[in-house]
Amino acid sequence: MESSEEAITLARQMEASRMDSSLYKAVIRGRTQKLEQERQLDSQTTPNKNTILHVAAEFGKTQCVDVILKACLSLLKQVNLKGETALHVAAREGHIDVVKALVAGAKALHEELEIGTGAVRDLLGVTNNKKSTALHEAVRNRHLEVVKYLLEEDSEFPYVGNDAGETPLYMAAERGYAKLVHAILEACTSPAHDGPKGRTALHAAVSCKDKGMIEDILRKKPFLVKEADEHGWTPLHWAAYFDSSLIIIQLLQHDESVAYLKDKEGMTALHVAATRGSTCSLKKLMAKCPDCIEMVDEKGQNVLHVAVEKGQKNVVNYILENPLLGSLINEEDKSRNTPLHLLAESQNYNPKLISHPKVDKKAVNTAHLTALEIIHTSTLIKMGITERFHATQYHR
Structure with missing residues (x-):
């Protein structure tokens, strides 16, 4: 019952x-x-x-x-x-x-x-x-009048991130809502700027390639130019990744020192530009900060190393054709590999690097191998595998 x-x-x-x-x-x-x-x-x-x-x-x-x-x-x-x-x-x-x-x-x-x-x-x-407030909802749906009114009612309210880690300011910047970004920055005493994965509203504005929005954020929060995400990437790293040369100039005009900041792998924005094959971004970075070309990553590799390793021929050729960058050609990384060693390991072909008059073809790495010996070793290994395969097939 x-x-x-x-x-x-x-x-x-x-x-x-x-x-x-x-x-x-x-x-x-x-x-x-x-x-x-x-x-x-x-x-x-x-x-x-x-x-x-x-x-x-x-x-x-x-x-x-x-x-x-x-x-x-x-x-x-x-x-x-x-x-x-x-x-x-x-x-x-x-x-x-x-x-x-x-x-x-x-x-x-x-x-x-x-x-x-x-x-x-x-x-x-x-x-x-x-974990979204009414302001989050107004921003998400791009209701400027509602956003302004809610902020006027309490300009000091500490709006934090929702369960996606988005603050209203970040949310507006990520979506490219420049007017909402401006409204939040103008109305709030100290608006929270955080986003997911350690990103900030400035990272989001850079991804949108919106110079006006970037300027608004930098005016109110200038320190964000040096803030890094969870990978150690600053907004300048992002600008280099997206090959946004105008944004690179804007960020460097605000603070040149960011060109020398490294991510968790020791890569600067210049390294990122090289891996992406962005010669335009490379030129803008070097024009403003010429000595940043000396920066190396955690492997001890310069921009020529990484451009060779990633097969970015346009960047490699640009560096080889620039007489001011000749010191990079035979520079060694922590394994004493020159860019030519890395070219041999990648098995790519770049006649300009191979035939460049400054290239030291006799340089040896920590394995006591020259670039030519790396090619020969790789070829012999491949031949051995092929021979063993044929021998197995023959005896069956």
């Missing part, structure tokens, strides 16, 4: 809630009379646990919102199954008048309960199941 009753109780608990259809229709049509007649507005929810206030917010029915809040102010902070308040919904949909009405409701709640100065901040700070 008890188990049967328990089953019935469980079934009732699992049964989806539903809102009175006439009430739902009245709200989406903006008819307030039905709302004024309803005595238990707080008990009405949809299957996703949206309250009547959520519904009014979604459809932008400001007059309905006013009536609902007057009757049941506690609905302000009630959340649906996604953890969203009505403010989340209104911000996502871009209904600025509804957003204002909800914030006004929070202020009324503050006066009613005498809870100090935190009623509006509490509402702004509610996060949904993805």
Whole structure:
């Protein structure tokens, strides 16, 4: 008997809630009379646990919102199954008048309960199941007017990252929403700039190749030019990776020292440009910081080493044709490999490097091999494998 009753109780608990259809229709049509007649507005929810206030917010029915809040102010902070308040919904949909009405409701709640100065901040700070605030939702959906209003209400609110690690500023920058980036930087005292994987809003702006957005961020947060992501890449590394020569110039004009910063593998932005085959970026970096050509990575390799290893002939040839870069040609890495050794190991063919008058073809690495001996060793190994294969086939 008890188990049967328990089953019935469980079934009732699992049964989806539903809102009175006439009430739902009245709200989406903006008819307030039905709302004024309803005595238990707080008990009405949809299957996703949206309250009547959520519904009014979604459809932008400001007059309905006013009536609902007057009757049941506690609905302000009630959340649906996604953890969203009505403010989340209104911000996502871009209904600025509804957003204002909800914030006004929070202020009324503050006066009613005498809870100090935190009623509006509490509402702004509610996060949904993805740890996003109403501001996150307004930014994600590019609602500039809503963003500006929310920031005006509390310019010092410490907006942190959502479960994806995105702060509102980073989110705006990553999506290329330059006007939103400007609005956040102008309105906030000290807006959080973090993004996922150690990235910052400046990394995101560089990936968008937006000079104006970059300038806005650097003006408010100049230190971000040196901030590195989890791989040790600064925004300049990113600019080199994307071959954004104009952005490279912009960042170097702001702070030349970033050209000498290394990532976790010891690579500078110049190394990145070389691995990408970006001669234009290479030229811009060297024009502003000519001695950065001397930088080597954790393997002791210069830009010619990495360009040879990655098979970037255009970069290799550019370096070989530049008389100011002759010192790189025979430079050794930690294994005493010259760029010619690496060319032999890669089995690529570059006649300009092989025949360059400065190349030392007799240089030996730590294995006491010249570049020619590396080629011969590799050839013999291949021949041995082939011979063994043929011998096996023959004896079968």
